[in-house]
Amino acid sequence: MNLLQACTIIENARKDAVLVATMGAMFAFDGIKAAQPRISSVPLMGGAASLGLGLAIAEPLRKIIVVDGDASLLMQLGGLATVADRQPANFVHFVVRNGAQFTGVANLATPAESCVDYAGLAAAAGYRRTYRFEDETALAAHIDEVMSGGGPTFVELRVVTPPPIPGAPTKMEIPDMQFQRMGVEARALSTWLQEHARG
Amino acid sequence: MGERNFNIPASGYLEALRRNGVDHFVTVPDWVQLGLHDRVERGVEGLALVRCCNEDQAVCVSAGLRIAGKKPVTVVQNQGLYACINTIRAVGLDASLPIVFLVGQFGREFSNFGHEPSLSARNTVKLLEPVLNALGVKFWRLEDESDLGRIDEAFAYADRESRPAVLIVGAPTGWN
Structure with missing residues (x-):
């Protein structure tokens, strides 16, 4: 499965759940025009799960979907225990596993790619349900079960790593929007949550 | 004239948090604020405790709560603030979320109480304010009980300006 396929399956099942995405998944969701309610942890590797946890605590009647990166999760592995301590039933945590950092540009190896077991780590930390999918057919077949069951739920998605294209992307300046979008989306999400209040 | 008491009672902090509408106590525990932690661990009506494994997580959890309309306080110590500077940059400064911190001055010499923290011999203590200024x-500063009104000022500032605000707990909180 590739990243776009994985994100499309998640987006099609999302309904009005809040999406918290980071890194490559954030851009994939942009590509399929994922709209509010959503927020991106950018530029902030490792922040997505805890940002989602805060939303999940504040909005217990609404599903919160985090789509994390593997290297991002590794930066905040303790965050699995922070989530598990609260046992948010409305929390679904996907991690996109491609084994690479700066994916599609340099594909630098992620630490422990040959041996780490993300779903195993989540289960050991105290997540209630864990899944692991390697192809889009299996993910599509189980996505409703993943989304509807009680959490915290963790889903490891094995996606193929696109080939690197060294050089070209670093010739473009990082746009201002990369540094502004979390704030823009935070304000938009805050307004959306007020307009769609539950409970 | 009595001796100045630097140990602000935990009950004073809780009353200030209550009147500012704080509903979540998001924390990586701090030695300086153990008296306050003890009270919160035993349960305070209307104040939910969220335990985090590190300060990056505490800042992000607080951000999520804020976005959804809650009013957290983020309780850490000086070492923890140093550890999460990039997250403060992203969430507090770039995204303009009003995260309010209580930061304990871990390691402060008792002889420094009531004096300039810059006179401390310890980097852990004396770097805190310069780091915040740089950011x-x-x-x-919360140096004695008469400073508790500064908690109201900090929350009002954070709400008004959509900026992070830091309350520096200068001495161990009282257990009363």
């Missing part, structure tokens, strides 16, 4: 994060 452009406004801070208030």
Whole structure:
């Protein structure tokens, strides 16, 4: 499965759940025009799960979907225990596993790619349900079960790593929007949550 | 004239948090604020405790709560603030979320109580205010009970300006 396929399956099942995405998944969701309610942890590797946890605590009647990166999760592995301590039933945590950092540009190896077991780590930390999918057919077949069951739920998605294209992307300046979008989306999400209040 | 008491009672902090509408106590525990932690661990009506494994997580959890309309306080110590500077940059400064911190001055010499923290011999203590100044994060010192009104100032500032605000707990909180 590739990243776009994985994100499309998640987006099609999302309904009005809040999406918290980071890194490559954030851009994939942009590509399929994922709209509010959503927020991106950018530029902030490792922040997505805890940002989602805060939303999940504040909005217990609404599903919160985090789509994390593997290297991002590794930066905040303790965050699995922070989530598990609260046992948010409305929390679904996907991690996109491609084994690479700066994916599609340099594909630098992620630490422990040959041996780490993300779903195993989540289960050991105290997540209630864990899944692991390697192809889009299996993910599509189980996505409703993943989304509807009680959490915290963790889903490891094995996606193929696109080939690197060294050089070209670093010739473009990082746009201002990369540094502004979390704030823009935070304000938009805050307004959306007020307009769609539950409970 | 009595001796100045630097140990602000935990009950004073809780009353200030209550009147500012704080509903979540998001924390990586701090030695300086153990008296306050003890009270919160035993349960305070209307104040939910969220335990985090590190300060990056505490800042992000607080951000999520804020976005959804809650009013957290983020309780850490000086070492923890140093550890999460990039997250403060992203969430507090770039995204303009009003995260309010209580930061304990771990390691402060008792002889420094009531004096300039810059006179401390310990980097852990004396670097806190310069670091906050470098970040452009406004801070208030809590040195004795008469400073508790600064908690109201910090929350009002954070709400008004959509900026992070730091309350520096200068001495161990009282257990009363």
